[in-house]
Amino acid sequence: MTDTLTPVLTANWDQPDSFTLDGYSRDGGYKALPKALAMDPDDVIATVKSAVLRGRGGAGFPTGMKWSFIPQNDGKPHYLTVNADESEPGTCKDIPLMMANPHVLIEGIIITCYAIRASHAFIYVRGEVLHVIRRLQLAVAQAYEAGYLGEDILGTGFKLDVVVHAGAGAYICGEETALLTSLEGYRGLPRNRPPFPAVEGLYASPTVINNVESISSVPSIIDKGSDWFSGLGTEKSKGYGIFSLSGHVKNPGQYEAPLGITLRELIDLAGGMLRPGHPLKFWTPGGSSTPLLTHEHLDIPLDFEGVGAAGSMLGTRALQLFDDTTCVLRAALRWTEFYQHESCGKCTPCREGTYWLVRAVERLEQGEGTDEDLETILDVGDNIVGRAFCALGDAAPVPISSAIKYFRDEIILHSKNGGCPFDPAASTAWAV
Known part of the structure; x- marks a missing residue:
């Protein structure tokens, strides 16, 4: 290996x-x-x-x-x-x-x-x-x-x-x-x-x-x-690259490998997931501005085409791994707060849109939101993407929109339970 x-x-x-x-x-x-x-x-x-x-x-x-x-x-x-x-x-x-x-x-x-x-x-x-x-x-x-x-x-x-x-x-x-x-x-x-x-x-x-x-x-x-x-890599994604593994993995760090390697192979090289009995729940293939993927995507080739076909982007090959002890809504909120803070404020869609995204996601995470808030979040995101001066606006809605795509039921339960229903002690309660 x-x-x-x-x-x-x-x-x-x-x-x-x-x-x-x-x-x-x-x-x-x-x-x-x-x-x-x-x-x-x-x-x-x-x-x-x-x-x-x-x-x-x-x-x-x-x-x-x-x-x-x-x-x-x-x-x-x-x-x-x-x-x-x-x-x-x-x-x-x-x-x-x-x-x-x-x-x-x-x-x-x-x-x-x-x-x-x-x-x-x-x-x-x-x-x-x-x-x-x-x-x-x-x-x-x-x-x-x-x-x-x-x-x-x-x-x-x-x-x-x-x-x-x-x-x-x-x-x-x-x-x-x-x-x-x-x-x-x-x-x-x-x-x-x-x-x-x-x-x-x-x-x-x-x-x-x-x-x-x-x-x-x-x-x-x-x-x-x-x-x-x-001669390295895949047909359209040539050469080697540095893959940065962080999060719930035993040996986080930099792994230089040909493009096209899979996350499963990289996790094996890194000694496996951090906590025995706690499987991979979601991960980013290229940093927080790339749509989340789940354990179902462990075997996709990590090249530009393979990750694109799975609905995300290879980005900077920043592989952040989260096991089933992590609340996906809380993680998405932290990323969304980052994009609001770092918006330069030059264009209205990004400046105002990131503010309202954070407010809506906060309500959901605290159990004060409604099912309609999910559609509001997606609508606000659609009104930012493609309408900003630069790619920050395109990136800002990505964490929460991809979280809704794969974990809608978990997010809705926050509102139904009046707060985060996630039990980190349960090993597979939220594995998808």
């Missing part, structure tokens, strides 16, 4: 000096860089396209195709912005990656900037994770000292400067246009599109925005080839 794992980004995490230049270089780090710099930039893009690397930040858009959207010979500076503002509830892969292996991100940044003809790159990190910011700053300084950053990199004439930028802790800044607005020094609010960032992004110039794991996957593709990468 352990052969299922494919440690690439996580291969050296157990080494005490994995975060240093020496530790990274000892394990083959910066081997892909001279190879990439000897290629034509368009060939680098073609290699990433051929590997079919899809964005690891949640949307799954082909990375090489995104790079190719950058106009060339336009007389404008080009920028790369790495989205390291990991704030999605349950998502916890980029922070440990940057903490344990920051140089793989730096090497990926250099190769990416060479491919898109950019001479400036920014790593936008959550300001709360000061330890990660310091580690990134150390890695950038080491890369400058080694000649991997700065002027005339490896004698090729290519130059690149990298800035580690600390955000102010707003979930909305994980949305790419709000991130750019924040990076420019303004309040992080999403922008209208078009124009898209590839045409008019940071400082009104062509900009590529990629997730940490997406950029970090580039060196292995250049080093081992696109055929090697596309």
